Amino acid sequence: MSPASDFRNEMDLCHFEPQSLEETLKLLHDMKDDAVLVAGGSDLMPRIKQGHISSRNIIFLARVLELQQIIMGATGEVLIGPMVTHRVLEGSSLVQEKCPILGEAASVIACRSIRNAGTVGGNICNASPAADLAPPLMVLDASVLISNPNGEKTVPLTGFFKDPGKTVLEPGEMVTAIVVPPVPPGWGDCYMKLGKRKAMEISIVSVGVGLVLDESGVCSAARVALGAVGPVPFRAIESEQLLAGKKLEAEGQAIMDAAEAAAEAAEPIDDIRASAAYRRDMVAILTRRSIVKAIQRVRGRS
Ligand SMILES: Cc1cc2nc3c(=O)[nH]c(=O)nc-3n(C[C@H](O)[C@H](O)[C@H](O)COP(=O)(O)OP(=O)(O)OC[C@H]3O[C@@H](n4cnc5c(N)ncnc54)[C@H](O)[C@@H]3O)c2cc1C
Known part of the structure; x- marks a missing residue:
């Protein structure tokens, strides 16, 4: 643990670099709610430099190796450390094999330099409605393991976001x-995002779709998750229900209905990047395209 004098003198901040999870949790506990965690810093460092962070203690997670791993759990689940960067996620053979939609989403975040710094944990803990990893993680039914000095708890990602910039994390807690x-047999998925440009662009709309098809093309289960069209990323449950139990054809009514239901579920806002009406239209289009792509992927893999 090493307070860095230059930071403290210049900006009245103390910075710490714990070497283990245990040390990090102890620091969090000791500092109560006067500490902020820095993962890759791509969101946070500009805010710290501009003086927008009220905490005096800055805890850098870069040296905590336990948080940088992607491993397979005992029951076939993939455990992704919050300090895994987008570039590592993109290149991971385990992710390619078990949950390729995450690599697909990571590859469209920002640019290579941001992807080298930005992490999975930072992406979800930042709680941006447009976080690119949130819809695909919801499609995969992912959960978040949260630790505090007293123990651990697991929260489904669908219950993790509270508001823009706010999660269920309490002071002294962190994502570990x-x-x-694991996805079931017959699974296919897809993530699509719309930005104003191809590179360096936060989503205007993003859609993740995952579904299970039997051999006759009937969908037994579906998940549809939306980003950037509400205060938090969320699942479009009605859209999912319209797919389940239906035989899915590329131009068929079930897919059209599910795409319209996703657009209905969206609560987009007008802002400088797009109007609410445009965003809603784009939800329908991206949902339809993502469903079709997911179906193609089931067939390609079977
Ligand atoms: C130019 C630019 C372009 C961008 N483009 C995109 C984009 O296309 N798509 C996209 O989704 N995002 C984008 N971002 C946002 C950002 O890069 C990503 O969200 C990134 O994943 C954040 O990760 P980080 O490690 O840098 O987070 P940090 O900035 O280090 O942290 C973000 C927040 O998460 C908290 N945190 C981090 N780790 C933990 C943990 N383990 N437990 C609890 N809290 C934690 C921090 O305290 C902080 O509040 C962009 C940012 C920039 C600057």
Whole structure:
């Protein structure tokens, strides 16, 4: 643990670099709610430099190796450390094999330099409605493992976000893993995002779709998750229900209905990047395209 004098003198901040999870949790406990965690810093460092962070103690997680792993759990789940960067996620053979939609989403975040710094934990803990990893993680039914000095708890990602910039994390708590359960046989998925440009663009709309098809093309289960069209990323349950039990054809009514239901579920806002009406239209289009792509992937893999 090493307070760095230059930071403290210049900005009245103390910075710490714990070497283990245990040390990090102890620091969090000792500092109560006067500490902020820095993962890759791509969101946080500009805010710290601009003086927008009220905490005096800055805890850098870069040296905590336990948080940088992607491993397979005992029951086939993939455990992703919060300090795994987007670049590592993109290149992971375990992710490619078990949950490729995460690599697909990571590859469209920002640019290579941001992807080298930005992490999975930072992406979800930042709680941006447009966080690119949130819809695909919801499609995979992922949970978040949260630790505090007294123990651990698991929260489904669908219950993790409270408001823009707010999660269920309490002072003294941190995310220590993202848990992705195995997908069932006949599974296909897809993530699509719309930005104003191809590179360096936060989503205007993003859609993740995952579904299970039997051999005759009937969908037995579906998940549809939306980003950037509400205060938090969320599942479009009615859209999912319209797919389940239906035989899915590329131009068929079930897919059209599910796409419209997703657009109905969206609560988009007008802002400088897009109007609410445009966003809603794009939800329908991206949902339809993502469903079709997910179906193609089931067939390609079977
Ligand atoms: C130019 C630019 C372009 C961007 N483009 C995109 C984009 O296309 N898509 C996208 O989704 N995002 C984008 N972002 C946002 C950002 O890069 C990502 O959200 C990134 O994943 C954040 O990760 P980080 O490690 O840098 O987080 P940090 O900035 O280190 O932290 C973000 C927040 O998470 C908290 N935190 C981090 N780890 C933990 C933990 N383990 N437990 C509890 N709290 C934790 C921090 O305290 C902080 O509040 C962009 C940012 C920039 C600057």
